[in-house]
Amino acid sequence: MFDDALEHRDGTFGQGCFRCCAGEKIIIFDMTMRKELYERAELIASKFPPQTMVRFRRFIKGMDHIYSTYPGLTRSAFYDASDSSALTEWARLLESSYPLVRGELEAFLQHEERRVHFNKYRYRERSAGEADALEKNEWSQLLFLDRDTFNEEICDYFPETKKLIQCLKPALAPFGQVELLALAPGGAVLPHTDVTNRQITAHLGLIVPEKCGIKVGGKTGSWQEGKVLFFDHMFPHEVWNYSERHRFVLVINFTHPELTLEECKALVELERAAEIFFMSYQPTRWEHVQFTLRSFYLMVARVARWTIPRMFARLNNRYLKWR
Structure with missing residues (x-):
């Protein structure tokens, strides 16, 4: 399509x-x-x-x-794979590739020197001597595809994952990303929102310990290894990992199938x-x-919204006392 x-x-x-x-x-x-x-x-x-x-x-x-x-686009905090034929097909492709993707991830993590490829933030290079992002309680990223361009340095370690992304590429959001996100033990990402409802985000659970979770639009969900979780990232969402192991998910931003x-x-x-x-x-x-x-x-309006009601409330209280 x-x-x-x-x-x-x-x-x-x-x-x-x-x-x-x-x-x-x-x-x-x-x-x-x-x-x-x-x-x-x-x-x-x-x-x-x-x-x-x-x-x-x-x-x-x-x-x-x-x-x-x-x-005119359907919005939901979480989507079920059965909600549309497109979601069903995307889930099938991702879940059938889970053993290969997880195997490549485990092989990658066995080499300590490769962990420097994890970036702390998007669009930011690691500075010389910066500590390993995986050793901090934070969200770190391994980028495969950015703005329609493969990160060949990373993809060399993940050839089967690259083949999977190539199969899914026609359905990916324009200028979108495919990345692997790691959340360290005890880590959490505070509530935040992304900028557009023209995408549906998919998380493929790769390594998911217990005591991990995600909340989207006030609804709580969880990942399962080998299963896909679809959600609308324009809703406020947050994640946490209260276990003693790292959590890894493959993240793909798809174009909304109703476009x-x-x-x-x-x-x-x-x-x-x-x-x-x-x-x-x-x-x-x-x-x-x-x-x-x-x-x-905007600053004055923000202050006024907070102070004026309180000022009138105080004046009203004083008036009632004088009466």
Whole structure:
């Protein structure tokens, strides 16, 4: 279904471009980009039959930023593999490959010198002399695929895993990632959300000790070795590992199966246009002033929301005492 959309991908750009830039520039860009991107999105939509772009046009009319919520997609904290034929097929491919992927992971972990490949954070290289990420109570990452490009240095250790990713690649989210995430004994990741509902995240349990869990949108779940767990990462989610062993899961971000081929092509083209515009965009002085005034207003509003009700409550209490 998504094979043709792959032609529209460009490995040079991806979501990481947004994360690597200063927060002020991102906010100014969000304020400025609506008109620019709306005009670009209208041109993109005109390339496809109008009946296939109904949701896309609703999306761009209400778009605050490139990762705004896409309308008309089913959302659930957790998904069952039987919820759609696509989820069923993805689960079948992943679970049938579990013995091979786990075998490669165990072979990899037997060599202490290879553990330096685990990165503490995304889009950040390990500094010289930095301690082994697996020896800290933190979330660490082994990246296989990033923005449609394989990490060949890692994939050399995981040839069967690379073959699996190649089979799944047509269904992967544009500019998405495939990674192996490790959570150390006693580690936990606090509640957080990701930016888009256009993806469904899959976790394949590889090494899962007891006392591990995940909470998504207030619902608690758990991993099983050799089984796939699907969830919507736009819901607040958190994970923990209260065991005495590391927990390892393979993480894949799939394109939401309810997106049509035409919508996938249009969204890929729009995301590419947004990132090209963002990387070349330089805010003017007036836009910096707007950003400063907006930040000041938000700060005052936040303080007022907290203080004014309390101030009136105190005045009311005093009035009642005087009466």
